[in-house]
Amino acid sequence: MIEKLHAKPDIYRIEVTLPHNPLQYLNSYVIKGKTRNLVIDTGFNLPICRSDLCGGLQALQVDLRRTDLFLTHLHADHTGLVHLFSQAGCPIYMQGDDYDFLAAAESGEVWRNAEERFMREGMPATDIQTQFSNYARAYSPRVDFRVHRVHHGQRLRLADEELYVIHTPGHTKGQCCLYLPQQEILFTSDHILFDITPNIQIWSNMSNALEEYLKSLQALRDLPVAAALPGHRKGRSSIKERIQELRRHHGQRLEEVMRLIRLYPGSTAFDIAGQMAWSMRGLSWSAFPPTQKWFALGEALAHIEYLVQHGEIRKIKDSRQYRYE
Numbered sequence: 001m002i003e004k005l006h007a008k009p010d011i012y013r014i015e016v017t018l019p020h021n022p023l024q025y026l027n028s029y030v031i032k033g034k035t036r037n038l039v040i041d042t043g044f045n046l047p048i049c050r051s052d053l054c055g056g057l058q059a060l061q062v063d064l065r066r067t068d069l070f071l072t073h074l075h076a077d078h079t080g081l082v083h084l085f086s087q088a089g090c091p092i093y094m095q096g097d098d099y100d101f102l103a104a105a106e107s108g109e110v111w112r113n114a115e116e117r118f119m120r121e122g123m124p125a126t127d128i129q130t131q132f133s134n135y136a137r138a139y140s141p142r143v144d145f146r147v148h149r150v151h152h153g154q155r156l157r158l159a160d161e162e163l164y165v166i167h168t169p170g171h172t173k174g175q176c177c178l179y180l181p182q183q184e185i186l187f188t189s190d191h192i193l194f195d196i197t198p199n200i201q202i203w204s205n206m207s208n209a210l211e212e213y214l215k216s217l218q219a220l221r222d223l224p225v226a227a228a229l230p231g232h233r234k235g236r237s238s239i240k241e242r243i244q245e246l247r248r249h250h251g252q253r254l255e256e257v258m259r260l261i262r263l264y265p266g267s268t269a270f271d272i273a274g275q276m277a278w279s280m281r282g283l284s285w286s287a288f289p290p291t292q293k294w295f296a297l298g299e300a301l302a303h304i305e306y307l308v309q310h311g312e313i314r315k316i317k318d319s320r321q322y323r324y325e
Helices: 047-059 082-086 096-106 109-120 125-133 209-219 240-263 269-275 290-309
Strands: 002-006 010-017 025-032 037-040 067-070 092-095 148-150 155-158 161-167 176-180 185-189 227-230 315-317 322-324
Touching (some): 002 227, 025 227, 047 082, 092 096, 096 109, 096 148, 109 125, 109 290, 209 290, 240 269, 269 290
Parallel strands (some): 067 092, 185 227
Antiparallel strands (some): 002 010, 010 025, 155 161, 315 322
């Protein structure tokens, strides 16, 4: 599906299907200029995603020889089809921390470290083994492309428009939003979603991802926004209310984790995640797909790490596992 969102500049949303994924689809945005075009994010490296994206670009008569690509962050649903653009010679823009992490992940070391950490946090080995087919791993691109590294506050001239890079770490270390100041349009990527809550995980290159995320939300609070265009689902005409909702949500999550640790001192993070409330259509924790358990544990850990670093709880290390009290 293609939807026109704005005129002068002409901005379109291409809906890219994400099969077997609770996110349902990615919003790939296209800004059409008189001399050049801009595409924001791509979809998984899967045939159905390629069909949706390429079909949309063809329908919009986007000439890749006159097109730039901006990757908002490293996740495979945003970067998976980057090779379509690199092979066409398109300039590619991305924040450097995420590019470096993506390159490191290709060697397998990042995944091995994550698997070891999650096992120490109480995740069963049988669940960890299923992550070899995790779509974040299976559908990621090969890092055989180069990028123009962007930074916070950088002004870019793309699609004949002036856009500003806003670095919003939290969802990933290199997560960025793009801002059209004249039109007050903000491409929020996965930093601010409206129908669902962005997943905040632990990261080896961020010591406190949740704190970074909350700071990044606060930094956008006073930005003039007439249209907020997210990486998934529908957008809104304002972000202030949603920022308050997201901050409140994480405050409630922190209280929930604190309550569970007081009730069950000495629990592993996996134990705590299994007691937390999740929006999984009534499924019990034991019935969660292993991939969703992986993300749930990562999110529980982001809140646990926040509490540890703020001195609210203690992390106890024994010979095999980490426990919290």
